[in-house]
Amino acid sequence: MNMTLTNNFRARLLLPFTGEGGPTKWGRMRALEKTVPNGPASVAHSRDTFSREREKGRAFRMFAAAAVFLSAPAHAFTAYVGNEKGNTITVIDTDKLEAVKTVKVGRRPRGIELSKDNSELYVCAGDDDTIQVLDTKTLKITGNLPSGPDPELMILSPDGRTVFVSNENDNLVTMIDAKTKRQIGDVPVGVEPEGMAVSPDGRILVNTSETTNMAHLIDTQTKQIIANVLVDARPRFAAFKPDASELWVSSEIGGTVAVIDPKSHAVTQKIRFEIPGLSKEAIQPIGISFTNDGKRAFVALGPANRVAVIDTATKKIEKYLLVGQRVWHLAFTPDEKYLLTANGVSNDVSVIDVASLKVVKSIPVGAFPWGIAVATK
Amino acid sequence: MIKRCVIGASIAALLSILPAAAEPLRVKFGVLRQQHSSETLSILDLPAEDDTLAGALIGVADNNTTGRFTGQSYEAIDAKLASGEDAVAAAQKLVDEGAIAIIADLPADDLLHVADALKSRDALLFNVSATDDRLREDDCRANVVHVAPTRSMLTDGLAQYLVWKQWRRWLLVKGSHPRDELLAAAYRASAKKFGAKIVDERVYVDTEGGRRSDSGSVQTQRLIPPLTQGAPAYDVLIAADESEVFGNYLPYRTWDPRPVAGSAGLAPMSWDAAHEQWGAAQLQNRFRKEFRRGMNARDHQAWVAARMIGEAATRASSADPKELAAFLTGPDFSIAAFKGVRLSVRPWNRQLRQPILLSDGRMTVSVSPQEGFLHQTSELDTLGVDKPETKCRLK
Numbered sequence: 100m101n102m103t104l105t106n107n108f109r110a111r112l113l114l115p116f117t118g119e120g121g122p123t124k125w126g127r128m129r130a131l132e133k134t135v136p137n138g139p140a141s142v143a144h145s146r147d148t149f150s151r152e153r154e155k156g157r158a159f160r161m162f163a164a165a166a167v168f169l170s171a172p173a174h175a176f177t178a179y180v181g182n183e184k185g186n187t188i189t190v191i192d193t194d195k196l197e198a199v200k201t202v203k204v205g206r207r208p209r210g211i212e213l214s215k216d217n218s219e220l221y222v223c224a225g226d227d228d229t230i231q232v233l234d235t236k237t238l239k240i241t242g243n244l245p246s247g248p249d250p251e252l253m254i255l256s257p258d259g260r261t262v263f264v265s266n267e268n269d270n271l272v273t274m275i276d277a278k279t280k281r282q283i284g285d286v287p288v289g290v291e292p293e294g295m296a297v298s299p300d301g302r303i304l305v306n307t308s309e310t311t312n313m314a315h316l317i318d319t320q321t322k323q324i325i326a327n328v329l330v331d332a333r334p335r336f337a338a339f340k341p342d343a344s345e346l347w348v349s350s351e352i353g354g355t356v357a358v359i360d361p362k363s364h365a366v367t368q369k370i371r372f373e374i375p376g377l378s379k380e381a382i383q384p385i386g387i388s389f390t391n392d393g394k395r396a397f398v399a400l401g402p403a404n405r406v407a408v409i410d411t412a413t414k415k416i417e418k419y420l421l422v423g424q425r426v427w428h429l430a431f432t433p434d435e436k437y438l439l440t441a442n443g444v445s446n447d448v449s450v451i452d453v454a455s456l457k458v459v460k461s462i463p464v465g466a467f468p469w470g471i472a473v474a475t476k
Numbered sequence: 477m478i479k480r481c482v483i484g485a486s487i488a489a490l491l492s493i494l495p496a497a498a499e500p501l502r503v504k505f506g507v508l509r510q511q512h513s514s515e516t517l518s519i520l521d522l523p524a525e526d527d528t529l530a531g532a533l534i535g536v537a538d539n540n541t542t543g544r545f546t547g548q549s550y551e552a553i554d555a556k557l558a559s560g561e562d563a564v565a566a567a568q569k570l571v572d573e574g575a576i577a578i579i580a581d582l583p584a585d586d587l588l589h590v591a592d593a594l595k596s597r598d599a600l601l602f603n604v605s606a607t608d609d610r611l612r613e614d615d616c617r618a619n620v621v622h623v624a625p626t627r628s629m630l631t632d633g634l635a636q637y638l639v640w641k642q643w644r645r646w647l648l649v650k651g652s653h654p655r656d657e658l659l660a661a662a663y664r665a666s667a668k669k670f671g672a673k674i675v676d677e678r679v680y681v682d683t684e685g686g687r688r689s690d691s692g693s694v695q696t697q698r699l700i701p702p703l704t705q706g707a708p709a710y711d712v713l714i715a716a717d718e719s720e721v722f723g724n725y726l727p728y729r730t731w732d733p734r735p736v737a738g739s740a741g742l743a744p745m746s747w748d749a750a751h752e753q754w755g756a757a758q759l760q761n762r763f764r765k766e767f768r769r770g771m772n773a774r775d776h777q778a779w780v781a782a783r784m785i786g787e788a789a790t791r792a793s794s795a796d797p798k799e800l801a802a803f804l805t806g807p808d809f810s811i812a813a814f815k816g817v818r819l820s821v822r823p824w825n826r827q828l829r830q831p832i833l834l835s836d837g838r839m840t841v842s843v844s845p846q847e848g849f850l851h852q853t854s855e856l857d858t859l860g861v862d863k864p865e866t867k868c869r870l871k
Contacts, residue, residue: 290542310812332811380855381817
């Protein structure tokens with residue numbers, strides 16, 4: 100069987116899966132992939148054959164996934180996953196917990212957000228230097244937002260009127276009117292801006308700059324920087340606690356999450372992670388998601404292949420959940436039944452059951468999933 | 477004559493859009509660099525006029541962008557040595573001009589002379605080019621931080637990958653110069669450390685003369701097959717040619733059809749102009765936009781050194797070399813350098829821990845440490861001489 104393929108199992112894992120819009124260079128390899136009798140889904144599930152712990156996790160997940168189907172179905176929501184290397188968006192039905200559609204978009208889609216009424220999907224297509232707008236009904240590209248070069252992450256103001264974008268290549272945060280799709284301002288920040296957050300009242304915009312190692316707090320009215328808070332190396336993501344009492348910033352290379360008081364602009368605490376058997380270099384916090392009640396935070400730990408569950412009152416880590424490889428960003432379903440994680444290297448989305456804190460399924464998506472957003476209805 | 481100019485002040489002025497309220501902390505450092513040989517085998521490797529300096533200047537610009545928020549300004553003073561010029565005098569002059577640190581692109585002996593001469597002065601040295609293990613072992617100095625990897629880190633990085641590939645039988649071809657032998661010795665040690673076997677060793681004797689001629693490849697094509705003929709069965713040929721005499725002649729010309737690694741083919745390095753993972757594309761773009769060429773390993777090491785100075789000055793809110801050194805070698809220091817993980821300093825010999833890229837000059841093929849090579853404190857310490865074996869006693 101499959102004489103044309105390498106017997107090196109790991110090398111086989113790196114082959115793109117059938118049906119995804121990867122770079123055309125991969126076309127021939129994809130054709131060969133069809134000769135694999137087991138099909139792409141089984142390949143995605145059987146990654147990490149070298150970790151015994153992982154094996155147990157997988158067995159459990161298969162069992163738990165079966166259990167989920169037996170229990171009452173959740174409301175069907177739609178999740179959108181940007182596949183950085185596949186140049187596609189995978190659409191997931193959160194009731195069936197499977198991919199239902201793949202849409203071709205611009206090059207290197209990373210940051211992904213929905214308009215407040217869920218009618219439009221915004222996708223940062225970094226290598227095309229633009230943000231594409233998709234109609235969520237037709238999944239057709241209807242236009243662009245005029246971001247600066249290499250947009251990476253964005254966030255909408257709470258009223259949905261303004262899109263704030265970080266432009267990695269020219270050290271700017273760009274502000275765009277979502278309705279007129281015109282730029283309404285920009286703010287110079289540190290080197291390689293990335294993470295974006297906005298306070299619940301819409302007054303403070305936060306941007307993190309990866310090489311300057313700062314969180315820049317920007318007044319959205321005056322478009323002026325009001326504070327620069329030094330954090331650990333390569334800050335990539337920022338999020339306000341829902342009650343606005345804290346601002347959390349993850350530092351990928353520093354390996355910490357800084358808790359900042361948005362009033363005094365001081366770092367009040369640093370959350371560190373320790374996982375037995377993993378070197379500290381492998382623990383690289385990225386995406387942060389708070390539950391609506393603000394009691395728990397979930398932090399994606401990148402190549403540590405885990406999501407940390409944190410009690411926000413004590414800042415203690417309750418649990419590490421084993422997910423797919425190189426986990427980037429996270430998104431809750433609106434009912435908070437599930438938390439979905441985009442796993443960059445294993446080409447899948449892990450589904451965390453929030454009530455039981457168990458990983459219940461992994462859904463194969465396109466090549467190198469990065470950003471993730473879930474429609475609220 | 478030292479070609480000398482003050483650079484960075486203008487960049488600082490351009491970037492200081494938001495003037496800080498307090499009197500800015502001014503941080504000045506020198507870039508002391510040698511003239512690198514233009515006797516390279518490939519014309520693509522000819523050193524640029526601003527070799528090493530260019531990387532430091534990108535670091536200055538990055539530091540100044542941060543500095544406009546912290547009230548700090550950075551400036552680099554370039555000192556390029558002419559052939560035969562005294563490195564010690566040039567270093568003294570840089571410190572006289574207020575440099576608190578010197579990014580040094582110098583051969584090992586010159587670096588030691590400078591380190592010893594500056595012992596009584598407040599200035600920290602950053603070695604960004606000498607790979608000699610002895611500088612971190614018997615000849616280690618407390619006032620030198622080594623950003624460049626050692627030969628043993630480079631050869632261990634390659635060895636781990638070859639062992640992972642199950643290419644364990646190596647044919648070693650080394651040059652006839654002393655530093656080629658140092659590199660060959662590093663490969664022998666790496667083979668022993670990771671369970672590879674050197675099945676045979678050959679020497680390519682440097683007969684001197686020019687590197688290129690209009691007759692081109694005709695002779696080389698006939699020369700290399702007999703050099704590699706009659707070898708015991710091997711998986712990969714390892715070239716130890718630091719002097720750039722023959723390495724790039726080997727690929728596609730060996731008697732047996734075997735891949736080449738080391739000084740040609742798959743080469744271990746700290747940085748390559750083709751590297752773009754982990755956001756490196758952004759640094760490569762900044763560099764190419766400014767200097768219209770690719771960023772080489774020396775440029776990158778100088779950039780890392782400039783960023784280390786910036787990080788330390790920012791975190792310690794100080795420009796005192798003693799405080800900077802304490803911070804850089806302390807437990808809280810780590811720096812992002814677009815190599816996937818944080819880099820930190822080995823406190824016992826002040827060597828920067830770092831992944832080693834394996835590149836064919838067009839692509840990053842792999843990055844070591846490889847998965848499965850474990851270590852009790854940091855997997856990066858599987859590369860090079862580790863703490864239990866060190867002969868360094870910092871003075």
